[in-house]
Amino acid sequence: MSKTLKIGIIGSGGIAAAHVNAYKTRDDVEIVAVADVVPGKAAEFIDRMGLTSAKPYEDHRKLLEEDLDGVSVCTPNVAHHQTSVDALNAGKNVLVEKPMSVTLEQAIEMVEASKRNNKMLTVGFQPRYDPNMVLLKNLVQSGELGKVYYVQTGGGRRRGMPGGTFIRKDLAGAGALADIGCYSLDMALNALGYPKPLTVSAYSSNHFGTNPLYHPQADQFDVEDFGVAMVRFENDVVLNFKISWAMHMDSLGPTLFLGTDAGLKVLPAGQGPWSGVWDGRVGSITMFHDIQGHHTESPIPLQEHRVNLFHEKVYAFIDAIKEGKPAPIPGEQILRNQAIIDGILRSAALRREVDIEIPNI
Incomplete structure (x- = not known):
């Protein structure tokens, strides 16, 4: 039994x-x-x-x-x-x-x-358990892209700021970075095999959350609602990261993997002001490559599923x-995700690039 x-x-x-x-x-x-x-x-x-x-x-x-x-x-x-x-x-x-x-x-x-x-x-x-997230990782790990040297990820909601404990630094620690940014980082880093980050240069702001025109708890809002960063990794890969809870724009762009032999464009699923971030499913994957000298775009069929x-x-x-x-x-892996968020917050506060130092545990 x-x-x-x-x-x-x-x-x-x-x-x-x-x-x-x-x-x-x-x-x-x-x-x-x-x-x-x-x-x-x-x-x-x-x-x-x-x-x-x-x-x-x-x-x-x-x-x-x-x-x-x-x-x-x-x-x-x-x-x-x-x-x-x-x-x-x-x-x-x-x-x-x-x-x-x-x-x-x-x-x-x-x-x-x-x-x-x-x-x-x-x-x-x-999101790791979405079969299409597994597909994405397998594509990146397969070698079909050649050497991946640049990744763009993140997401942006036109309006999607939570309230309550999410907007208080004493309870949440951080805002959009901690809430939805960690998902974007995990999608990209898991596909890459979680390389070790070395440096980060970042910017963050909270123009929307602190404005009562956009948030009913503006007087309590003391975390970031927007952040961008350039992260360097040990294997000569760079990551362009951007995240937003609110902005005057419909999108911050797709997730991109640029390789020496091919590239991938990945779009999130969902529509509406609270969509556009990687806390849900994959919307589409397209491979960009050359065949006999011709620029070719190949849509990657997604797996239909009802996985909870x-x-x-x-x-x-x-x-x-x-x-x-x-x-x-494993926590050992997500430690590197957290190291990047920690580095973004430090870099944004100092207004300069900072080193990321992770001990061997």
Whole structure:
């Protein structure tokens, strides 16, 4: 008989409900505890989600005293680091929501805790499970493009600024970079094999979020709503990155992979003011190459599917625990994603290029 995994949920906001809904589709998982620092919120969440056997806690450290196989960390961004480290030190496997952390130093501590305790740390990038994201990675890794030397990625919403905890630096750590920028970086870097970043030169602003014409919580808005950066990598690849929650433009352009033998243009799926970023599915992929001296454009057929990407993310965590597999999206890898975001924030603040230094862990 298959073992039933015992899972804890830390944080009981909207993203926690998405985790619970995925766990509840599996008959080999039981959610036994929920923690939230707001008094009464965990108990209300348990009742609302129908988690009849789960215990509520206000202190996640008390939850971690339970006999748990894993935890989903669904807190505001600033709590990802300490909560994950505490869980790993308590001998629990961790699925932490994106962004991994707020700073590079925090991400390093999380990976070190994972290795020290021999427990899994995986990060929640569900777009990875889109079959067409897999196709894109396979195309880039196949060698058909030759040497990839330049990548452009990012995304822009004409209007798509969230509110609440997302716009407060004391809770989110960063704005558009942390919310949707990390997805764009993961798509590009995963396709490239996650090369090591070396330097970044960046700019950021928040002209829209701080203007009451565009945001009802402008007086509370203290994160960036726009950012651009040029990132250099160890294998002589450069990345042109751009992200926006709001702008007077319909698009910041497609994602591009330029290689010595061919190039790829990738468009996101979806339409409307909240679309245009890589937190969802692939819209189209086109290869640009020469055939017998003729400029040729070849559309790459996309795979039609009904994969629930968020569920697949949670399932991969469950199955890795049960089968003793490595982390599906390992913290060691996303450490480099976080290092770039950290570098962008530092560079934008200093108004100059900065080095990115990642220790060998």
